[in-house]
Amino acid sequence: MTVKRTLAFLILALMALVLAQSPLDKLKAALDRLRGPAHQGVYVLTVERPGSTKTYRIKVYTDGNRAHLRVLEPRSEAGQAFLSLGQDLYLYDPRLDRTLRLPPTGRTERFLGSDLTYQDLMGRDLEELFQVAEAQGVLVLTPKPGAATPYGRVEVYLKGDLIERILYYDQRGQAVRELWLEGYQRLDGAYLPRVMELRDLLKEGYRTRVEIQEVRVGPIPERCFNPLALERGC
Amino acid sequence: MTLLSLAWRNVLRQRRRTALLSLVVVYVTVAVLFMLGFLDGYGESLVEAYARYVEAPVVVAKEAWWEDPDPTNGFTELPSLGVPYTPRLSLYVLLRSPYRTEGGVALGVDPEGERRLSRVSVKVAEGRWLEGKGEVVLGYRLAERLDVRVGERLVLETGKAALGLRVVGLLRTGVSNVDFAGVYLHLEDAERLAGTGVRATHLAVEAGRGREEATAQALNATLPPGLKAKGVWELMGPIRADYEGSRLFYLPLLGLFMLLAATAVVSTTYVSVRERLREFAVAESLGLTPGRLALQVALEAALASGVGLVLGLLLGYALLYYTATHDVFGPLMRMSVEFFPESGLSEHLYTAVRPVYALYASLVVVLSGLLALLFPGRLVLRLELARYLKGE
């Protein structure tokens, strides 16, 4: 009797060990959830500065890895389009009337003047550039040797399996950016945060908020991820 | 009695006037020595800066690279030159710290090779020189601008790759280019950033001081076609013009100074000869040719100025020695460096001390002798014996 129990216990323990995720796996899984499934939708981007607020409406097509964004409002900037294909980044501006391929050095620039960089929106830097450890339920990311990132440490706070908060530290131990994710919706077996808020901790009153207004889950036609589509639309 | 000792005796007979004209010669000699030492010191500081900090004594690269210093014109395979060299890879990068972004030129080097050839590696003010990959060393002014400290990571980005390198040292060389804009990383990291299989853009070759041009020429005779070697003077930027311009401006001025000093000497000799025309007449009537007498006059002038020359040399070399060992021009140079941070100026300037200056300064003596032949000498040559012997 006891042998069976012990065996069962052992097997359970073994399974727990095998199934228990390494911190890296946890991060990967959580990031996957962050990107959500393949979907298209309308995002509202609000850029807050001391004394002014600017709001954009953006149409989004993404398959979880690649993304095609089009600015719908305000009228003065409507027609701008962006395409992220992993390493490559393209942008189209109707006033420029041509499609530009941004050098990789352009990916850390701010998206539409907000506190979000292109990297934040599209890249998967956290997995590539950092090594993950876990401390008291918080994923602590430290840059891999030679990683091309200016951050000294990144803390990822999970609520269950979902990322609730990411805190970026510079190399002097000061927190410089904070990303909040709320309102996860469950869509077609995957999750998508409805609200993403980024705060610049070094500048008072600088905040960017992305809210998903509409979303429709489903595969995105391949032509949407062709740079030529930027001009014509998807 | 030889002419020389006669002349010497005559010079000594008039101590006061010899002393007075010595003052002029001393002054001019010191000025000449100092100016030559300063100009040479300036040149030496430029050579030192470019040979040991900014560039190298001799640099070998493809002709195409000299035209267009882009990594695409670099070496995909390191050639054999017949002389030892250390390879370097210079490329444009975006330097990204958490607070600032700046574009600049980074230099990929072989840390050991640099230790042998350049002095940059010993001028690390904080931290240490490169030892391996994943590290970067910056000029301290650049680090200030980027707001990055030793131990922190700096991102270097090109269109091809991005690397986070740890700042292991800050340089304080006293040479403007390096302190304001120097970025040094391991050659292999630079290769990664450059992409396209480039191993090096140029090769730094050693050459002894003063032999840089000769070494470059010798190399050019043996290099395969398409490669060219340049010595340090060719590698200097616009600052070379200032150096050459200064020489062109000041050297004739020094010549003028020496001429004026010779005039003073000759004036005195003239008076002295006029006073002793009777003496000369007697000597001539006793058989000494006018030519020899004129020569004696010339010798007197030469010796008189020679006294001043010797004193001037002593004082001048003492002054040069002092300014060669004490950083007297520091404040002047530091101000110039702020004005022209990429000219290759150093924060110090020490005068050169060379024995050959004595040779140039002794031109005063030669001039004195020559002028003395021309003027007081002619008095002697045209001497009407009868008039003077009669005691008029």
Place this chain on the structure above:
Amino acid sequence: MLRLAWRNLLRTPGRSLTTGGVVALVVFLSLVFLSVYAGAFDAFFQCVLDRTGHLVVRVEGYEAKQDLESLTFVPPSLSLPQGARVEGVLEGGGLLLAGERSRAVAFTGFTPEGFARQRGLLKEGRLPEASGEALLGEALAKALKVRLGDEVVAYAPGGLGLGVYAFRVVGLVDLPETHLEARTVLVPLADAQALLAPGRVSRLEIRLSGVGLYEKEPLEALKAALQPHLPGLRVETWLEANPLYAALLPLYDTVMGIYVGIFFVLAGLVLLNALYLSLVERVREFGLLAALGLTGWRLVALVFWESLLLVGVSALVGMGAGLLLHLELVDGFRLPLPAWILEQYKEFGLPEVLYGRLGVKEVLLTLGYAVGVALLAALWPGWLASRLEPVEAMRYVP
């Protein structure tokens, strides 16, 4: 006394001429030297003034600020005196893209007047005349492998403007420092504003007419008049805006004084020799004069007068020649150096053609040195003369 001194000088024409010649030469060289150096100095500073404008209006605390928003402002209207012009300039950083290549650059937006002033830097092509045209630093064009007529794209996100703008390269500029040149893009102000910050400028440059290079009062007066009406902004004179150059100004006079002094010490020593020799030659005569009643101090005075006369006449000759040459220099001159050196000096901000300048200050300096040298050189011979024993002197045999 004066006539005696004059006659004595004329008695040894050879030596008087030689010594006088040296003094005249030194005076001449000093004046020419001062004129040439002043010309170079002025040109250098004129360059800075042209670049900066007489007064500059910028955001208060601009030295410490980093981002475009806090560094730019909407230009207020200024009440300026007659003849004054104000120009806005906008500067911001970003990337310049040309095909696959890119460089981090600084964009500067100029008004047409501002561009007109850059004409001297233009190496190839022409100034922008319409929107969408840009000037690139030569080194930048080389790095990006673009030529006149090629297209480049400005990328400067994160500002208040479009963040992207296309330009056609219509001209290339050659700047003093190559590193600066490799980062320089000059575009019309309206385009820069559209790209970076619509309706805003980084600074206002005010240029007055009829103000001398070193005149400060009109600038200070205007500054005081404008500042109270510009909250949050700071008005500076061009020297305040360029503290490094301002530090040079007071040094100039000192350095010139030392240079000229070095010349005059030489002249003084030569003069000393001449005076001493003249004394030695006329010892017997002096003894006779002393015996006849020309007392000690009057003999000294004779020596001094000789010195002053000699120096006075030679200085006049030297000054005449110097001023004549200076008049030539005022019309413009080039330093007598090989062309390649002058080319390089341009890189340092020194234009090829300079204009001589001599002020009252410089002439007085030279005259002062001349008189001083005349007096100092006569001191010792004068003292010797005063100590002559008439009887011994009359019997003096060299």
